[in-house]
Amino acid sequence: MSSVPADRWRAALGAVLLAWSLLAAVSTVRDGLTRGPDPIAELEPEFLALVFDLPASGLVGYLEAYSDAGADAAVRMYFAAQYALAPRVVVARVGPEFLIVAQGTERPSGDSRLDGYHQVAAFPSGHRVYRRLVP
């Protein structure tokens, strides 16, 4: 007989846990619905458009943002370029024959890092592809 109260306690605890789980699940759905757009879904197709002006594999340079290159937005853009353009290896430096100049990364007043390169393609997204004059 002594197990009856224990069973009731257990049932009550189970009911509380289920009710709480239900509320928490609703809260998770609501959080998901209020989520903003994913920047990668926009960046990836922008960089995919560059593939016809780049070699099929090998190293491709990427011009780092002229200021605040470590900021989340700048890093995300560089990583998104690599994600979109694999199996090319996108390195964040000048030097390789092909160079990606992503939108907003070039110093507006003229960027000496682009010396020796010429532009071969520009895209509506603002990204451009450069190539070294002397391979």
Added chain:
Amino acid sequence: MIGAVAGLLFPVVAVGFAIVALRLHVGIRSRAVFAAVAVGLGLGLSSLTTTWLLALGMGIGRPFVIVDAFLWTFVGAIAWWHLRGLPAAAEARVVAIVAEAPGRLTPTDWLVRGLFAVIAVMAVVSVIVAYMAAPHGEWDAWAVWNQKARFFYRGDTGWPALLANDWSNPGHPWLVPTTVARLWAYAGAELTIVPATVAMVFGAAIVTAVIGALDASRPRAWIGGSVLLAAGTFVQQVASQQADVPFAFYLLSALVVLREATIAIGRKEGGMAGSLLLAGVLAGLAAWTKNEGLLVVLAAAALVAWLTLRQARPSRAVWWMVGAAPALVTLAWFKLVMAPVAPGYLTEAPTIALLLERFLGPERHAVVDPLLWQYARAWGGPLASGVVPLGLAVAALVATTRVGRSTRTILGVVGVMFAGYYGIYLLTSMEIEWLVMTTFDRLLVQIWPALVLAAFLTDDEPTPASATTAGAA
């Protein structure tokens, strides 16, 4: 997408048949656990075979699909042929052995299962909503895991280029990327739904394994499954397409199967060797999923050593080692030959002086301890914050009771995992605040299913299902 589903089912079905044909399932008393283990092993072992084919110089393209499909069809056919050769009454048949006889359900049972179903549907909706908002997954999914999968899938034999960028963690093991690339090859296209489905399958396998391990005939199993899904952070991680949910599955299932081995020993039933072998494979696959998996291997190895020594049968530990060997040998090749780089969080050589300073000096503890407490307390989401300390407290309480032997074991392994994470935070040369902020939530996701299991598990009376199979074994 149909091709990807076929690619997913080939190894899962073949491994399921092989487990039964080799009688490795005898110690597993739950159909749900059996199904979850077959799914996890199918995906994990096909990742290993994919890696071996890559290492042999085969790119992931159409010829790969033909070889892979032939391999798993062959394994499944051999297992099926072996099963058909057994006497009709043999308990080795899938349906007869993995028995979990559903008794007559009471209204309470229906209510509890119904509520669980509603919560599970909401979790699935959350994952779908997250997928629609971020089809490429969260930051590490596209910057690390899916990016590697693209190198494998797009790069043909030039895939080693994926090791060139140090920021994409070239030393991270390949279970997730090779699985995704393999299924893309079956699909014939690079569909974002494929990594999302892989994540969902592992998430579902975790819930299934927890419910099965808690005995699906009892309401507590469904309540445990509900609590598992109540943690929004866990559900969000399923949607994130990162490797922590697959890792959580391998940690959990290795523990569940080891528990089955313990019970088989205690009841002097058959199946201990098979369970040890399966537990070894699962622990090895944890190490093939993430670097933290080496902690799982260490903790599980210690547990197996203790189990087998206590039974005065240390030779049984060989079964566990045989199971773990394929993944560990592959990992050794990967770490020593392919990507001999230290993880980004451990770039300094750990000299004695450094270890003493970082572990024993008060400075790092003063930074790490409050940070971990802050994140652990907030983990779970707005309505579920505090579930980790609460779950730990409940599990600790259960562990002190007569029926808490399994909980003590699980908590021991979780403790080893946590100590490992803590040690890395103390040792790292990275900025501690940043490392904790970007990793600790995911590390808690890895141990959350095991913690829920520990909090709900009691080693009390034998269940109808276990009684049924005990007789058969």
